[in-house]
Amino acid sequence: xxxxxxxxxxxxxxxxxxxxxxxxxxxxxxxxxxxxxxxxxxxxxxxxxxxxxxxxxxxxxxxxxxxxxxxxxxxxxxxxxxxxxxxxxxxxxxxxxxxxxxxxxxxxxxxxxxxxxxxxxxxxxxxxxxxxxxxxxxxxxxxxxxxxxxxxxxxxxxxxxxxxxxxxxxxxxxxxxxxxxxxxxxxxxxxxxxxxxxxxxxxxxxxxxxxxxxxxxxxxxxxxxxxxxxxxxxxxxxxxxxxxxxxxxxxxxxxxxxxxxxxxxxxxxxxxxxxxxxxxxxxxxxxxxxxxxxxxxxxxxxxxxxxxxxxxxxxxxxxxxxxxxxxxxxxxxxxx
Amino acid sequence: xxxxxxxxxxxxxxxxxxxxxxxxxxxxxxxxxxxxxxxxxxxxxxxxxxxxxxxxxxxxxxxxxxxxxxxxxxxxxxxxxxxxxxxxxxxxxxxxxxxxxxxxxxxxxxxxxxxxxxxxxxxxxxxxxxxxxxxxxxxxxxxxxxxxxxxxxxxxxxxxxxxxxxxxxxxxxxxxxxxxxxxxxxxxxxxxxxxxxxxxxxxxxxxxxxxxxxxxxxxxxxxxxxxxxxxxxxxxxxxxxxxxxxxxxxxxxxxxxxxxxxxxxxxxxxxxxxxxxxxxxxxxxxxxxxxxxxxxxxxxxxxxxxxxxxxxxxxxxxxxxxxxxxxxxxxxxxxxxxxxxxxxxxxxxxxxxxxxxxxxxxxxxxxxxxxxxxxxxxxxxxxxxxxxxxxxxxxxxxxxxxxxxxxxxxxxxxxxxxxxxxxxxxxxxxxxxxxxxxxxxxxxxxxxxxxxxxxxxxxxxxxxxxxxxxxxxxxxxxxxxxxxxxxxxxxxxxxxxxxxxxxxxxxxxxxxxxxxxxxxxxxxxxxxxxxxxxxxxxxxxxxxxxxxxxxxxxxxxxxxxxxxxxxxxxxxxxxxxxxxxxx
Numbered sequence: 001x002x003x004x005x006x007x008x009x010x011x012x013x014x015x016x017x018x019x020x021x022x023x024x025x026x027x028x029x030x031x032x033x034x035x036x037x038x039x040x041x042x043x044x045x046x047x048x049x050x051x052x053x054x055x056x057x058x059x060x061x062x063x064x065x066x067x068x069x070x071x072x073x074x075x076x077x078x079x080x081x082x083x084x085x086x087x088x089x090x091x092x093x094x095x096x097x098x099x100x101x102x103x104x105x106x107x108x109x110x111x112x113x114x115x116x117x118x119x120x121x122x123x124x125x126x127x128x129x130x131x132x133x134x135x136x137x138x139x140x141x142x143x144x145x146x147x148x149x150x151x152x153x154x155x156x157x158x159x160x161x162x163x164x165x166x167x168x169x170x171x172x173x174x175x176x177x178x179x180x181x182x183x184x185x186x187x188x189x190x191x192x193x194x195x196x197x198x199x200x201x202x203x204x205x206x207x208x209x210x211x212x213x214x215x216x217x218x219x220x221x222x223x224x225x226x227x228x229x230x231x232x233x234x235x236x237x238x239x240x241x242x243x244x245x246x247x248x249x250x251x252x253x254x255x256x257x258x259x260x261x262x263x264x265x266x267x268x269x270x271x272x273x274x275x276x277x278x279x280x281x282x283x284x285x286x287x288x289x290x291x292x293x294x295x296x297x298x299x300x301x302x303x304x305x306x307x308x309x310x311x312x313x314x315x316x317x318x319x320x321x322x323x324x325x326x327x328x329x330x331x332x333x334x335x336x
Numbered sequence: 337x338x339x340x341x342x343x344x345x346x347x348x349x350x351x352x353x354x355x356x357x358x359x360x361x362x363x364x365x366x367x368x369x370x371x372x373x374x375x376x377x378x379x380x381x382x383x384x385x386x387x388x389x390x391x392x393x394x395x396x397x398x399x400x401x402x403x404x405x406x407x408x409x410x411x412x413x414x415x416x417x418x419x420x421x422x423x424x425x426x427x428x429x430x431x432x433x434x435x436x437x438x439x440x441x442x443x444x445x446x447x448x449x450x451x452x453x454x455x456x457x458x459x460x461x462x463x464x465x466x467x468x469x470x471x472x473x474x475x476x477x478x479x480x481x482x483x484x485x486x487x488x489x490x491x492x493x494x495x496x497x498x499x500x501x502x503x504x505x506x507x508x509x510x511x512x513x514x515x516x517x518x519x520x521x522x523x524x525x526x527x528x529x530x531x532x533x534x535x536x537x538x539x540x541x542x543x544x545x546x547x548x549x550x551x552x553x554x555x556x557x558x559x560x561x562x563x564x565x566x567x568x569x570x571x572x573x574x575x576x577x578x579x580x581x582x583x584x585x586x587x588x589x590x591x592x593x594x595x596x597x598x599x600x601x602x603x604x605x606x607x608x609x610x611x612x613x614x615x616x617x618x619x620x621x622x623x624x625x626x627x628x629x630x631x632x633x634x635x636x637x638x639x640x641x642x643x644x645x646x647x648x649x650x651x652x653x654x655x656x657x658x659x660x661x662x663x664x665x666x667x668x669x670x671x672x673x674x675x676x677x678x679x680x681x682x683x684x685x686x687x688x689x690x691x692x693x694x695x696x697x698x699x700x701x702x703x704x705x706x707x708x709x710x711x712x713x714x715x716x717x718x719x720x721x722x723x724x725x726x727x728x729x730x731x732x733x734x735x736x737x738x739x740x741x742x743x744x745x746x747x748x749x750x751x752x753x754x755x756x757x758x759x760x761x762x763x764x765x766x767x768x769x770x771x772x773x774x775x776x777x778x779x780x781x782x783x784x785x786x787x788x789x790x791x792x793x794x795x796x797x798x799x800x801x802x803x804x805x806x807x808x809x810x811x812x813x814x815x816x817x818x819x820x821x822x823x824x825x826x827x828x829x830x831x832x833x834x835x836x837x838x839x840x841x842x843x844x845x846x847x848x849x850x851x852x853x854x855x856x857x858x859x860x861x862x863x864x865x866x867x868x869x870x871x872x873x874x875x876x877x878x879x880x881x882x883x884x885x886x887x888x889x890x891x892x893x894x895x896x897x898x899x900x901x902x903x904x905x906x907x908x909x910x911x912x913x914x915x916x917x918x919x
Contacts, residue, residue: 005833012788012837016844027857029776030864031707039706039783043714046790050718053798061802064823074738081735088725095692095721102699103714107706108636113904114897115701118638118919123697124690131689135682138728142682143675145734150671167498167589186588196588225668229589230492231601233666233741237807240738242666246601247491248585251668277822289819296818298741298809300485301492302499303410306812 033110040107047100051093063276066237067269070293070314071255073149074240080145084138152254158220161213163295164195165225165232165245167302170295170310171195172213176206176329186228186247196228197330205331208324213295213312215257216320222254233299236312238264244299257314264314265291344879352462354454357877359461360439361772364765367432368849370468374423379839381416384408386825386832388814402480410813414483415501417811419475421486422509426516427471429619429757431464434558437622437764438527438551440772444870445545447536447889449880452529456522463519467512474508482509485811487608490583490601494576497590506576510569517566524555524562531555536869538889542646543908545868545893546639549646550625553653554618560657561614568607575599605667609660616753617656621649623760624691624720627713629893630767631695633866634710635702636904638894638919641694648687655684665733666740674733681731685724692721703897703904707864708782712763715790716756722794723752726801741811744804747797755793762786762845769849770863774875775856781848785841792838799827865905867893872909891918 031039069075106114152158160175162184173195175181182197182204189196197204215221225234227245234253235242243253264270270291278288293312297305315323353359380399383392384407391406402412439457443450451457474481483501484493488509496503531544531552544552574580575596583604584596632639639645661669661677695717704710726748729735739745762785769777803824808815815821862871869889873881887909895906900916912918 005830005837009833009837009840013840016784016840028779029857031705031710031779035779035783036704036706039711040704042787046787049791050794053794057799057802061799061827064802064806064827066805066807077734077738080732081729084728084732084735088728092722092725095696096718098696099699099714099718099721102696102702103704106635106699106702106704108703112703114636114703116638116897116899117640117697117701118894119641119643123693124641124644127690127693128686131686135685138732139679139682142678142732142734146671146675146678146732149734149737150674186586187593189588189593229587230495230498231489235741235807235809237738242737242740244667246668247587248598248600249602249668253666273823277819280822280825281819286819289822291820294818294820296809299489300414300811303414303813305414306410306814307817309817 031108033108036108040104043100043103043107047097047104050096050100063272067264067267067273069238069240070257070259070264071239071241072258073255074238075258076145076148077240080141083141087134087138149255150253152220152222152252155220155222155254158222158254159216160222160224162195162224162226163213163234163245164228165234165297165301165308166228167230168297168304168308170211170234170297170308172210172310173197173330174208174210174324174327175203176208178203178206181224182207184226189228193330193334195226199331199334205329207330208327209330209333210327211310213310214320214323215312215314216317217257217260217314219317220254220256222252225251225253230301231299232297232301232308234295235298236293236295238293242298260314260316261291261293261312264293352458354450354458355877355879356439356443356451356454356457357772357881359457360436362461363431363435363439363464364772366465366468367428367436367761368846370423370427370471371432372846373472374420374428375839375842377416377420377423379836380408381413381420382832382835384413384813386829388816411483411500412480413813414485414499414811415481415505418483418485418488418501419471419481422482422513423471424754425486425615425619426513427468429753429761430520430615431516433619433757433761433764434551434554434622435461435464435523436761437547437626437768438523438555440768441545441547441870442527442530442551443534444771444873444881445548445868445893446531446534446539447869447886448530448534449882449886451526452534453526457526460519460522460526463515463522467516467519470508470512470515474505474512477504477508479503479505481505487605487612488572489608490572490575490604491587494572494584495587495589495594507573510573510576514566514569517562517569520558520562524558527551527555528559536886536889539908542643543889543892545625546628546642546645546649547622547625549649550621550628553649554621557614557621557653557656558618561611561618564607565611568604568611571607572604602664602667602669605664606660609663610657613660613663614653614656616749617652619753619757620720620760621652623716623757623763624649626760626764626767627695627716629868630709630713630763631698631717632894632896633767633864633905634705634707634713635698636705636896637698637702638896638898639694640697641690642892642894644690645694648690651687652684655680655687659684659731662731662733662736665736671733678731678733682728685728685731688720688724692717692724705864707766708777708779708786709763709767711783711786711790712759712766715786716759716763719751719755719759719793723748723750723756723797727752738807739804741809742804743800743808743810746810747800747804750800751793751797755797762789765849767864768870769852769856770859770875771870771873773853773856774859774877775852776859776863777852777856778848781844785844785848788841788844789838792834792841795834796831796838799831803827803831865903867895867905867907869908872907895919
């Protein structure tokens with residue numbers, strides 16, 4: 001592929017130079033009938049290139065896409081996405097076809113007169129009302145999903161986790177036995193109390209700081225996001241989850257993990273993707289990659305923005321509970 | 337208007353000119369120069385994205401202390417994407433596009449001797465020039481230019497300890513943009529007043545070419561929204577230099593707590609996008625106006641649905657000021673507000689769809705004259721549709737969650753506003769070059785320029801959607817920290833190769849442009865057989881545009897192939913025949 005491009009590029013530059021040299025002989029400026037013909041045909045050819053590129057990309061690049069959603073809220077988002085994409089591809093296919101086809105079909109011929117057709121109230125109404133109806137459907141569907149995803153007020157026994165961002169690291173704090181996070185502020189940051197937890201708040205005592213996120217499958221997780229310095233964005237693409245971390249305020253997002261890490265590793269699409277990745281890694285002589293969920297930073301935050309991540313592990317609830325019980329509380333950590 | 341008789345010196349004619357035609361050329365040349373810088377930067381960071389660890393002598397030669405052995409530093413990478421965005425959006429597609437064509441065409445197409453205030457117009461250009469100079473100077477400061485992204489969200493843009501570019505580089509960025517906004521406001525006020533007051537006899541608002549409608553409405557959006565960015569910039573300057581806390585609160589950085597308390601970066605986001613989103617249409621509407629004119633002329637057909645086109649321009653303009661929140665769905669803003677912005681955002685698709693369908697219908701049963709300007713106009717319609725449709729994903733808050741700030745967004749806005757607007761600009765240059773320089777551009781080079789650009793543009797931005805859907809965030813210096821994205825590397829190489837191809841194709845344009853100024857074929861008065869007023873002026877420029885009286889207008893501008901007329905075009909200055917109805 002790469003070599004082909006270099007050859008193409010060389011040909012193009014060669015042609016360009018040849019054309020530029022001959023410019024002084026070519027004084028042509030206005031399209032002739034011959035030009036109309038050539039360019040019209042080229043538009044038809046370009047239409048074929050255009051559809052070819054679309055089909056090629058879908059065929060070749062589908063494997064790199066994210067596998068199915070690992071959260072139940074994300075599954076609704078994916079459905080909405082499929083419906084929207086259906087509308088988009090339908091409209092795209094038809095309008096682009098008409099555009100390139102008309103450019104080809106009606107290429108200018110000397111002596112032919114164009115049709116004087118300036119207005120049609122009926123047509124204008126059609127292409128105002130039809131998009132309006134389709135969009136109304138998309139808006140209603142979209143908003144029902146949005147409200148569902150963003151509203152965590154009816155969560156039953158949710159797990160509450162604070163995710164704290166700073167240049168260029170993520171930290172997390174589990175709410176502990178009382179399932180309530182203690183207060184925190186950057187003014188309390190001192191030594192190993194890197195999240196600035198206010199230890200005078202009794203809710204803080206049993207909070208559990210970690211450098212890795214473990215989530216139980218099937219239980220709704222409410223994330224509280226904070227940032228210590230600049231804007232960051234907590235992006236968990238496999239769960240279709242994202243929220244900015246804003247210094248000076250606490251933001252929130254929630255979802256219910258629906259597939260454990262193990263289950264996702266065994267997922268057909270994930271396996272195909274990982275296989276592709278490992279072929280590339282083997283060529284470069286790198287260790288094979290094993291799939292893991294990730295939290296990554298998705299808001300420009302400085303030099304190492306491109307390397308700010310935290311591993312996420314989704315487990316069965318029992319496994320999760322036993323993991324959590326092995327973690328030290330912040331009171332224990334600070335005492336050491 | 338007697339001032340077109342007095343003698344002009346070199347300085348008053350070519351430098352501090354108050355003639356709108358000269359000012360338009362000044363805008364164009366400055367815009368092209370800035371465009372070269374902006375595109376060249378994109379070439380450099382595309383090299384980095386495709387081959388992150390490879391040494392390039394190009395990078396070694398241009399980036400000096402910001403590279404190590406031909407590999408750029410992460411900071412300069414962020415600076416390059418920041419300045420690329422700033423330059424392309426503001427300096428090329430706002431000033432370069434609007435400044436050039438509003439200045440050239442408003443007086444010529446409405447039948448005026450010049451802008452309402454030639455002096456203000458001159459000041460507007462020179463402020464733009466000054467802001468360009470400051471932006472270019474900022475590239476050379478010690479710690480590097482602004483690098484917080486073109487959206488300059490604080491606290492990153494406010495704190496030099498967060499990123500080196502937020503020192504002197506950011507200060508110069510803010511000064512440059514403040515001057516730019518002043519320039520842009522002067523220009524916009526001038527356009528509005530000129531269109532409202534200086535139309536020739538018979539030039540009713542409903543007889544204005546769609547170009548003028550687009551420039552007029554664009555100017556109004558600019559006047560409404562640019563001042564808000566100015567206030568955001570001023571407040572940011574206060575936070576940076578005078579210790580206020582408009583946008584900053586509770587910050588702990590490099591081992592110390594800063595004094596800021598009570599501010600919110602989200603406030604900045606609101607202020608920024610209150611301009612930032614209308615800005616998309618400030619960039620796009622003039623391109624659509626230019627396209628309307630060129631498609632109609634070269635199809636030898638009236639633009640389909642003239643009144644619907646005006647209606648949709650106005651609708652887009654109005655809606656564009658109430659959709660800014662769709663950039664902020666995951667900013668921490670109240671989710672209910674997100675719902676409102678989803679609703680208003682998807683509404684914009686309706687007038688946009690009307691425009692797209694009207695363009696396609698204009699082509700139907702036309703007699704298409706395939707001049708380079710026409711090719712770029714058809715290209716614009718194609719990229720406008722391709723890019724616009726993915727807006728249905730990004731404008732829908734629920735879907736935006738997962739693609740926000742990924743390469744999907746980059747692909748979307750480059751197609752819908754970047755490529756589309758630059759196609760509009762190219763179309764305008766090819767079409768009105770004879771009016772600007774009295775010579776024609778070479779069509780063969782124009783064809784090569786279009787086809788290579790068209791292939792490269794889709795070659796870059798179509799695969800890029802998939803990179804975004806793979807979950808890759810934008811503005812990553814390298815993906816090497818994530819084995820998850822190893823399989824994106826190949827796609828990135830393809831994209832970069834197409835980008836280089838597209839960048840190289842612009843050399844064809846530059847050659848054609850500059851050689852044609854001096855060597856191009858001499859233009860005739862109305863080379864495209866067009867109806868609008870600018871083609872009734874002499875080829876040689878005269879101060880005041882028409883040597884004698886300004887002609888009166890008798891009909892709308894789109895009487896192409898009208899039955900009952902010998903020729904397939906009827907100039908706006910031709911009186912209606914007896915019994916002829918105005919369309």
